[in-house]
Amino acid sequence: MHIADGYIESASVLAGGALLAAAGVAIGLRKTNYDRLPQVAVLTATFFVASLIRVPVGAASAHLLLVGLVGLILGWAAFPALFVALLLQAVFFGHGGLTTLGVNTLNMALPAVACYYLFRRAFRCNGADESRRSVFRIGFAAGLAGFALAGGMTASVLLISGNGFESFVGVMGIAHLPLLIVEALVTGSVVVFLRRVCPELLAQPGSPRIESSTTHV
Amino acid sequence: MVCDTFSQHDSTIHRLDPRARIIVAFAFAVLLAISTSILVPSIGVAVALGAMAAARLPLAATAKRLAGVNCFLLILLVFLPLIASGPCLFRIGPVGYSREGFLQAARISLRCNAILLTFTALLSTMETSTLGHALSHLRLPQKLVHLFLFTVRYIDVLHHESARLRRAMKVRCFRPGANARTFRTIGYLAGMLLVRAHDRSMRIMDAMKCRGFRGRFHVLTHFTATQQDVVFVLASLTVILVLAWMEIR
Numbered sequence: 001m002h003i004a005d006g007y008i009e010s011a012s013v014l015a016g017g018a019l020l021a022a023a024g025v026a027i028g029l030r031k032t033n034y035d036r037l038p039q040v041a042v043l044t045a046t047f048f049v050a051s052l053i054r055v056p057v058g059a060a061s062a063h064l065l066l067v068g069l070v071g072l073i074l075g076w077a078a079f080p081a082l083f084v085a086l087l088l089q090a091v092f093f094g095h096g097g098l099t100t101l102g103v104n105t106l107n108m109a110l111p112a113v114a115c116y117y118l119f120r121r122a123f124r125c126n127g128a129d130e131s132r133r134s135v136f137r138i139g140f141a142a143g144l145a146g147f148a149l150a151g152g153m154t155a156s157v158l159l160i161s162g163n164g165f166e167s168f169v170g171v172m173g174i175a176h177l178p179l180l181i182v183e184a185l186v187t188g189s190v191v192v193f194l195r196r197v198c199p200e201l202l203a204q205p206g207s208p209r210i211e212s213s214t215t216h217v
Numbered sequence: 218m219v220c221d222t223f224s225q226h227d228s229t230i231h232r233l234d235p236r237a238r239i240i241v242a243f244a245f246a247v248l249l250a251i252s253t254s255i256l257v258p259s260i261g262v263a264v265a266l267g268a269m270a271a272a273r274l275p276l277a278a279t280a281k282r283l284a285g286v287n288c289f290l291l292i293l294l295v296f297l298p299l300i301a302s303g304p305c306l307f308r309i310g311p312v313g314y315s316r317e318g319f320l321q322a323a324r325i326s327l328r329c330n331a332i333l334l335t336f337t338a339l340l341s342t343m344e345t346s347t348l349g350h351a352l353s354h355l356r357l358p359q360k361l362v363h364l365f366l367f368t369v370r371y372i373d374v375l376h377h378e379s380a381r382l383r384r385a386m387k388v389r390c391f392r393p394g395a396n397a398r399t400f401r402t403i404g405y406l407a408g409m410l411l412v413r414a415h416d417r418s419m420r421i422m423d424a425m426k427c428r429g430f431r432g433r434f435h436v437l438t439h440f441t442a443t444q445q446d447v448v449f450v451l452a453s454l455t456v457i458l459v460l461a462w463m464e465i466r
Contacts, residue, residue, distance in 0.1 A: 004329055005250060005329055006249070006250060006326075007325055008250070009251055009253060009324075009325075010251075011251040014247075014250060025361065032360065034360070034363075034432030037432075038418045038421045038422050038425065039415070041363075041364050041367030041368045041370075042371050042414045042417055044364070044368045045370075045371035045374075045375045046410050046414040048372055048375075049375045049379045050407045050411075053379070053407065054393075055400070056393050056394055056399065057395055064403075064407065066407070069407075080360070080361055083361070084364050084368050087365070088345070088365075088368065088369065088372070090336070091336065091340050092222075092345070093282075094283075094285065094333055097332070098243070098246060098336055098340075099246050099332065163321060164297065164300070164301050164318065164321060168293075168296075182400060185400040185401075185404070186400050189404020189405060189408070190407050190411070192404070193405050194408050194412070197412050198411075201411065
């Protein structure tokens with residue numbers, strides 16, 4: 001779900017996207033100290049690789065986006081992480097675009113950060129209700145919200161850049177509905193798995209252990 | 218991984234200063250992206266083809282990359298004119314093929330191809346680490362450059378890890394299909410990748426601390442601009458300015 005070069009000809013949309021993305025990246029970098037950098041990088045690389053995994057949807061197959069999961073694990077660091085991932089994709093695979101890098105980063109990272117704020121509490125507070133089902137539900141909701149928000153933002157960017165894409169956006173929206181469900185189901189399973197195997201990964205961005213580690217190396 | 222398809226050759230472009238290539242490619246792309254005429258993107262495609270020839274890009278790989286975006290552009294070329302209003306080029310029964318819509322779709326296609334070719338010729342022809350160092354010289358935040366270089370390093374490692382896990386699944390007769398079981402299994406696969414990556418990153422941090430990492434990579438390759446680079450930048454700037462003038466006029 002990224003916009004290629006050349007589709008948006010409105011300079012103000014491109015510049016606005018770039019500025020907002022730059023602000024997000026700046027906040028993300030400020031919240032990430034050098035201690036945590038290798039971790040963010042390895043997770044960025046993981047999301048890059050995971051997005052290459054093909055999932056069958058009916059007769060066709062799709063790629064995972066994992067926006068919600070990125071948000072849950074990285075918090076604000078999602079901005080620099082997705083910026084780097086999209087830059088690499090654009091330069092070395094020709095997917096997405098470089099003039100639209102700002103817009104694409106914003107479209108993916110802002111939903112991720114939204115998911116972080118929406119669902120991080122759910123993981124800290126539900127100590128009483130640790131059943132597999134309830135954890136899956138949170139993951140499902142995060143996957144759904146992340147993908148839907150990212151799709152909605154991409155659609156609105158295409159609409160406000162006003163190129164007569166209205167009906168295209170509608171068709172693409174309908175075509176993405178099955179993917180939305182798949183994304184939510186997969187995110188749900190990932191969250192169930194992580195909760196069991198490596199719970200510290202999910203509560204991390206705001207956890208005191210990481211934030212207060214001021215021992216600067 | 219597949220990242221180095223274009224960087225393993227030698228040509229005039231490969232020898233140019235990476236900083237100059239980044240600046241020129243970006244300026245050119247921005248101009249093309251916001252141009253509203255059809256002439257400027259057409260010239261852009263021609264210039265980009267020139268750059269492609271100068272970079273001696275492998276034809277098959279370039280064609281494959283272009284084919285990807287052009288599939289979607291083809292759909293756009295067929296359908297955008299059908300839904301756009303305005304005077305028609307021709308009619309098939311009740312549906313008119315709008316001139317306005319066709320121009321719109323053609324402009325998008327030309328822009329998209331020209332920009333993609335330019336980036337392929339100028340940027341994809343440098344190694345990932347070189348790109349990272351060049352970005353650092355161009356005053357991108359140090360942390361972002363670190364993140365970039367680290368990520369590049371680990372994509373390869375994790376790609377192998379992912380391939381290994383998927384091989385293990387295949388050996389155990391996993392056959393993906395559109396069903397709940399597959400989605401759950403793929404979720405566990407992604408989760409396992411994340412867990413292993415997390416463990417690995419902890420080990421990396423410890424190892425780096427042991428070796429005295431103080432939050433700084435020392436850039437060893439300092440670029441020097443040669444006469445060739447100056448000529449390249451001046452020539453490209455001239456082209457860009459001429460195109461910008463045509464656009465405004």
